[in-house]
Amino acid sequence: MRAKRVAGGLAAAIALLAIAVVFGLLTGGVHLSPVDLVAGVGPAGETARLVASLRAPRVALSALVGCCLAVAGAALQALLKNPLADPFLLGTSGGAAAGAAFAAVAGLSPLVSPAAAFAGAIGSSVAVAALARRGGRLDLQRLLLAGLIANAFFSAVLLAVFSVASGQTARTMLFWMMGSLADATPGKVLALAPYGAAGFAVLVAFAGRLNLFAVGEENAAALGVDVESSKRIVFLASSLLTGAAVAFAGIIGFVGLLVPHAARAAVGNDQRALLPVSAIAGAALLVAADAVSRSAFAPAELPVGAVTAAIGAPIFAWLLLRNP
Amino acid sequence: MSTLLEARGLSASYGATPALDGLDAAIGRGELVALLGENGSGKSTFLRVIARIVPAGGGEVLLEGRPLAGFPRRATARRIAYLPQSTELVFPIRSLDLVLQGRAPHSRGFSADSAEDRDRALAAMRACDVEALAERDASALSGGETRRVFLARALAQEAEIWLLDEPTSGLDPRHRLEFLEVIARAHADRKTTVLLVTHEIDLAGEIADRVVLLRAGRALAEGSPRETLTPDRLREAFGVESRIVTDDQGRRRVVPYAPSR
Numbered sequence: 001m002r003a004k005r006v007a008g009g010l011a012a013a014i015a016l017l018a019i020a021v022v023f024g025l026l027t028g029g030v031h032l033s034p035v036d037l038v039a040g041v042g043p044a045g046e047t048a049r050l051v052a053s054l055r056a057p058r059v060a061l062s063a064l065v066g067c068c069l070a071v072a073g074a075a076l077q078a079l080l081k082n083p084l085a086d087p088f089l090l091g092t093s094g095g096a097a098a099g100a101a102f103a104a105v106a107g108l109s110p111l112v113s114p115a116a117a118f119a120g121a122i123g124s125s126v127a128v129a130a131l132a133r134r135g136g137r138l139d140l141q142r143l144l145l146a147g148l149i150a151n152a153f154f155s156a157v158l159l160a161v162f163s164v165a166s167g168q169t170a171r172t173m174l175f176w177m178m179g180s181l182a183d184a185t186p187g188k189v190l191a192l193a194p195y196g197a198a199g200f201a202v203l204v205a206f207a208g209r210l211n212l213f214a215v216g217e218e219n220a221a222a223l224g225v226d227v228e229s230s231k232r233i234v235f236l237a238s239s240l241l242t243g244a245a246v247a248f249a250g251i252i253g254f255v256g257l258l259v260p261h262a263a264r265a266a267v268g269n270d271q272r273a274l275l276p277v278s279a280i281a282g283a284a285l286l287v288a289a290d291a292v293s294r295s296a297f298a299p300a301e302l303p304v305g306a307v308t309a310a311i312g313a314p315i316f317a318w319l320l321l322r323n324p
Numbered sequence: 325m326s327t328l329l330e331a332r333g334l335s336a337s338y339g340a341t342p343a344l345d346g347l348d349a350a351i352g353r354g355e356l357v358a359l360l361g362e363n364g365s366g367k368s369t370f371l372r373v374i375a376r377i378v379p380a381g382g383g384e385v386l387l388e389g390r391p392l393a394g395f396p397r398r399a400t401a402r403r404i405a406y407l408p409q410s411t412e413l414v415f416p417i418r419s420l421d422l423v424l425q426g427r428a429p430h431s432r433g434f435s436a437d438s439a440e441d442r443d444r445a446l447a448a449m450r451a452c453d454v455e456a457l458a459e460r461d462a463s464a465l466s467g468g469e470t471r472r473v474f475l476a477r478a479l480a481q482e483a484e485i486w487l488l489d490e491p492t493s494g495l496d497p498r499h500r501l502e503f504l505e506v507i508a509r510a511h512a513d514r515k516t517t518v519l520l521v522t523h524e525i526d527l528a529g530e531i532a533d534r535v536v537l538l539r540a541g542r543a544l545a546e547g548s549p550r551e552t553l554t555p556d557r558l559r560e561a562f563g564v565e566s567r568i569v570t571d572d573q574g575r576r577r578v579v580p581y582a583p584s585r
Contacts, residue, residue, distance in 0.1 A: 002418070081414050134339070208434030212425060214415050218408065221377045224401025224429040269415040272435060 002268070006277075009267035013280035017063070020287040024059040025052045027295040061184035061192065061248060062290040062304075063283035066255055068196045068245040070282020071275055072238035073256025074263070075203045078210040078271055079234045081217070084144060086257035087121075087242040091150025093253070095124020096239075096246035097176040098154045104172045105161060114195060118243030124150050125239050178303040179250035181290045188248050195244035200279060202237040206230065207271035214269055252305045254312030255282055261316065285311070328353040328517055329374065329485065333383030335541070336366075336373050343369035345541030346383065354515040356507075358528035358549075361538030362562050367521040368409065370538070371487040374519070375406035401429035405483035407474050409490050413463035419473050420458040423449055426481035441480075448479035452506055453499070467494045475506060485517045486510065492524065504531065525578045529553050537561045553578055 026032045028051075033040075036048035069087060076085040087093050099120020100113045108116065131146035132139050155177070162173040175183070203210070209230050212220035221227045245252070263277040286304070289311060293302040329351040336344040344366045351357050359367040372378040374385055376397060385392040392400060405426065423445040427436030449455040452472045457465060462473055471494065478486055488507070492500045508531060510516040522528055528535050529549040537544040537552055539561050545552050555566045558578065566580040 078415075083414065205433065208428065208431070211421075212428060212434060215413065215417065215422070215425065216411060218372075218377045219411065219425070221397075222375045222401065222404075222406040222408075223425060223434070224396075224398035225434060226397055264415070269417055270421065 006267045006270075006273040009263065009273070009277050010280070012266060013263070013277050013284065017280050017284040017287070020284040020291070021059055021063070024062065024287045024291040025055050027291045028055060029294065029298045031295070057186045057189055058181055058184035058290065059287055060186075060189045062181050062287045064189060064192050064196050065181065065245045065249040065252065066259075066282040066284070066286025067279045068192075068199065068241040068282075069252065069255040070259035070263075070278040070285070071200055071203060072241040072245075074260035074271070074274055074278040075206075075210060075234055075238050076256070077260055078214040078269070078274075079231065080143065081214055082144075083261065084257070086253075087238060088251065088253040088256060089144065089151075090147035091124045091128050091154065092121045092239055092242045093246050093251045094151045094154030094158075095127075096121040096243040097251050098157050099123065099243070100247050101158060101161060101173055101176045104176075105165065105169055111191070114191065114244050114247040117247035118195075118240055121239040121243035121246070122236070124154065125235050129235070176246070176250045179252035179305040180301075181249050181286075181304055182301065184248075192244055192248050195240055199237045199241035199244070200275070202233065203241075204272070204275055206234055206237075207275055210234070210271040211269075214271070249304075252286070252308055254305075254308040254316075255286055258308075258312040258316055259285055326353050327351070328355075328388060329519075330386040330389075331370065331373075331383065332386065334370070334373065334380055334385060335382040336369050336378050337381050338378075343378075343541060344373070344381075347538070347542055349536050349543050349546065351517060351519060352534075354511075354517055355533045356511050356518040356520065356531060358532035358535045359519060359521045359538060360523070360525065360528055360535060360561065361544070365538040365561075366541040367538055368489050369541075371406065371489055371519060371521060374485075375404060375487055376400060377406070398429050401483075402481075403483050404485045404487065405478035405481040406487045407471075407478050407489060407491055409493070410467070411470070411474065413470075416461045416463050418458070419454065419460050419462040419465065420445060420449070422462045422473055423458075423477045423480050426477035426479075429481070444482070445476070445480045448476040449473070451479055451509075452476040453502055468496060468499055471495060472499065472503065475503060479506070479510065484515075486519070488518065488520045490521055490523065492522065492527065507531075525553060525558070525580070526575075529576060529578065550576070 026034060030051055032048045032051055036044045037052055040048050073086045077083055096117040100117040103113050103116035128146040128150050132143035134142060158173060158177050162170055165173055209220060209225050212223050212225055217227055259282040260278050263274055263281050267273045267277050289307040290304050293304045293307045296302055327350045331347050331349045334344050334347040347370060361367050369378060373380050424436050424441055427441040428434040446455060449458055452475050454472045454476055457469060462470060492503060495503055507518060511518050532549055534546060535549050535552040536546040537557060544561055545557050558564060558566050564580040566578050569577050569579055571577050
């Protein structure tokens with residue numbers, strides 16, 4: 001019965017992703033007809049396939065970034081036994097953006113930016129955890145407050161650098177702050193993939209432990225989990241995922257918060273099912289959100305973070321009302 | 325009787341607040357030991373140190389004469405089951421899955437759901453009268469039902485040592501008796517060693533082989549219920565006066581009352 005529920009959730013997530021990908025390839029500044037794209041002959045068909053092939057890297061990057069953020073959010077929620085945990089709210093995304101922005105301002109190669117973002121994400125995680133620690137333990141209330149402080153700090157840093165920067169640097173800063181998938185290239189997709197795969201693999205290996213953490217840290221300890229080392233590893237893996245996502249797409253909120261909730265409603269809270277379903281649903285959400293950001297006010301583009309918030313906030317409110 | 329668990333000069337604290345302060349106590353194999361003492365005397369902390377939730381600040385706990393900290397965590401989790409006083413469930417979880425968590429220390433990757441694990445979990449739920457709740461969301465159960473699900477989990481864990489933190493609080497009379505019966509049966513049939521924290525003095529007197537009275541993080545007295553649950557000892561431990569009466573079944577009862585001024 002439960003296997004059926006998981007299979008159903010997985011199938012639904014895959015179907016959503018497929019729909020989102022088709023939508024993502026067809027819409028944008030120019031709307032393509034599916035008929036032209038698949039069966040079109042002559043100039044119309046060629047144009048459609050050319051435009052779609054130009055959009056493909058952007059769709060792929062959106063999918064990967066969505067995966068990373070959703071999986072990081074799901075793992076953090078279980079680890080901290082807190083449905084509000086999310087790489088954005090905990091300040092991890094802000095740290096990552098600040099790290100990547102500093103690397104960009106310092107004139108380092110864009111290839112270093114994931115490493116810089118990862119370093120920023122880790123730095124922020126460590127600082128937030130240190131602020132939240134009381135009596136040798138991570139206090140959850142304090143954790144969220146510490147995340148708030150970190151976010152305020154990092155956005156101040158980003159704004160300060162933005163205000164003194166000029167030209168290209170200012171545009172780059174804006175990219176980190178607002179989040180964007182506009183600069184997608186096949187190279188970026190290939191560069192992000194290994195980070196995503198590594199973080200996901202580690203977290204899936206910890207799915208059993210995360211199930212015990214979701215009932216409580218003491219629960220995990222009493223059942224034989226080495227709590228401190230597990231926390232470090234899960235924090236590192238989710239910082240890696242967040243850092244990589246931010247390095248290639250800037251700060252995009254709500255994905256890590258919203259997707260695990262929706263996935264949990266579909267398949268329950270067993271992390272062995274929740275992490276993969278969140279990954280696929282996260283990909284679907286961000287591909288769809290990016291397509292909307294390109295087409296809603298074409299030729300102008302909305303920041304994709306504004307779209308995720310606009311989709312996410314009402315659904316989140318609905319989830320909250322439905323599960324008191 | 326051989327000593328299974330021993331605390332030597334054990335201390336532990338939460339931040340700057342000391343909870344255990346040089347506790348010495350020995351628990352024999354197969355014993356049912358009741359820990360009594362006023363709030364904050366260190367009873368629960370003692371259980372939590374043995375369950376390896378809270379680290380010892382000084383001194384040590386020995387399991388069969390070897391320091392507990394020297395064992396792999398998973399190895400002691402297979403042998404020691406801990407029943408918390410209360411657990412707030414934030415996320416939905418099927419009751420059966422909660423009971424299956426008792427099998428986690430026995431399983432690779434802490435994920436247990438083989439057919440054998442399921443059978444053991446369901447048998448444990450039957451023994452605790454919660455089999456009918458197996459498919460229900462544990463986060464929506466009543467407090468008493470949740471405790472019984474957690475007891476089923478301790479049973480499914482097949483540990484030789486049970487640490488029970490106020491197991492009977494919040495249970496209605498019938499489920500309280502059934503709960504105690506499950507504990508007594510495990511103690512008798514499986515020779516489970518039980519450490520029981522309770523505020524029910526008469527319960528301790530009835531079911532415990534031995535009582536340890538705690539005060540300010542140390543053992544004030546230990547011995548048979550008859551030796552320890554005396555008006556003098558209880559005055560020292562709790563600051564109350566008490567009378568010993570015999571009920572119409574011939575059982576010894578302790579009736580505390582406020583000290584007269």
